[in-house]
Amino acid sequence: MSDNKIIVDDISKGFGELSVVDGVSFDVRDGEFVAIVGPSGCGKSTLLNIIAGFERADRGAVRIDGVERIGPSRNGIMISQQGSVFPWLTVHENLMFGLSGTSHGDKAGLAHRYIEMVGLAGFEAAYPHELSGGMLKRVEIARALVVRPEILYMDEPFSALDALMSLRMQTELRRILDEERHTVLLITHDVEEAIFLADRILVLSPRPTTISATFHVDLPHPRKLSDPKAQELREAILKKLGL
Ligand SMILES: Nc1ncnc2c1ncn2[C@@H]1O[C@H](COP(=O)(O)OP(=O)(O)O)[C@@H](O)[C@H]1O
Ligand SMILES: [Mg+2]
Structure with a gap:
């Protein structure tokens, strides 16, 4: 048995003529924190909604604990931008x-x-x-x-907050995750947020989106973004994003 909590297997999705997600595959280990960054409108929310079971893929499969996902379930919770x-x-x-x-x-x-x-x-x-x-x-x-x-899905949860409050929430979230183990999938447009929080960062390409790079964040918590290694990582990710 593998310790993969989530397996995303070659997911593709379009809306009518518009191809949005184009062959995305990755695994998430139990207890791992994976951040997803990508350009605006590339298909991040669509991808997360498919993984969380709110949306159906045209092709490919999502498996949670080895079982194919066919709809939302109680073992995962979504925290989104607009709040609920x-x-x-x-x-x-x-x-x-x-x-x-x-x-x-x-x-x-x-x-x-x-x-x-x-x-x-x-x-x-x-x-x-x-x-x-x-x-x-x-x-x-x-x-x-x-x-x-067991799984926390977060879709740009802090993007409506001002910079200081967003920083505060990131610190809080990290502290809570040190107390309790969760598997987390976070979508963010904030590269520093991804570096501060995640074990691994996936960079998505423009639409139709696919994974263009993967970065492992091997830095101990609490992380300092002024750390030269964090800065190096930031540069590399921004470069992948074409910035
Ligand atoms: N339900 C839908 N029907 C039609 N088009 C959609 C729908 N959801 C998203 N899209 C389109 O798919 C593309 C990706 O959207 P989205 O996944 O929200 O991007 P992101 O979260 O990366 O900004 C956009 O062009 C958007 O207009
Ligand atoms: Mg979105």
């Missing part, structure tokens, strides 16, 4: 909603623990409109993690 916190529920209720229908015991206690983990203790009873953008993003992350997903 319910405005009519409090922070605590949002997390409880995520837990409804799961078999976790002491749901209220679990919700509280994750609210604390993302630094929102004291805001359990607050409604989303009372929170800042960064705090909302924390609710989003807590709500995703509270169900203990």
Whole structure:
């Protein structure tokens, strides 16, 4: 048996005449953090949605734990750019909603623990409109993690935040991932974010997209982007992106 959590096997996808994803293959090990960078509109979200089971590929297959994926499942959670916190529920209720229908015991206690983990203790009873953008993003992350997903799919999760808050969220996410093991697939347009967080970075080509390069990030955490090795990597990735 391999320890591959996700196998992406020669995925292609188009919308009508438009060919978007063109033969993408890669594996993700259990517990690995893989970042995907690529030019705007190349097909990153399409690819992630196929892997997460929200969209069907025209060709190829996705296997999770060796089983072919045919739709979304509870063992993976998507965190996207636009967010999906319910405005009519409090922070605590949002997390409880995520837990409804799961078999976790002491749901209220679990919700509280994750609210604390993302630094929102004291805001359990607050409604989303009372929170800042960064705090909302924390609710989003807590709500995703509270169900203990094996796989975290993230589609430019921090791109709507300002630079400082985005940096803060990256640090938080890294700290949480040191506490709990998850397999993560992150799409980002931020090369530094990818270097800060990921074990491996896939660079995608323009549409129809395919993997144009793979970089391993062999740097210990917490990473410093000023590290010459990180800078070298950044240059190499930007060059691959044609920048
Ligand atoms: N449901 C859809 N129907 C038609 N075209 C789509 C659909 N989803 C995405 N596209 C097109 O596919 C291309 C890639 O989109 P997307 O995967 O969102 O790119 P990225 O996330 O890399 O910016 C774009 O040209 C987009 O307009
Ligand atoms: Mg996208």
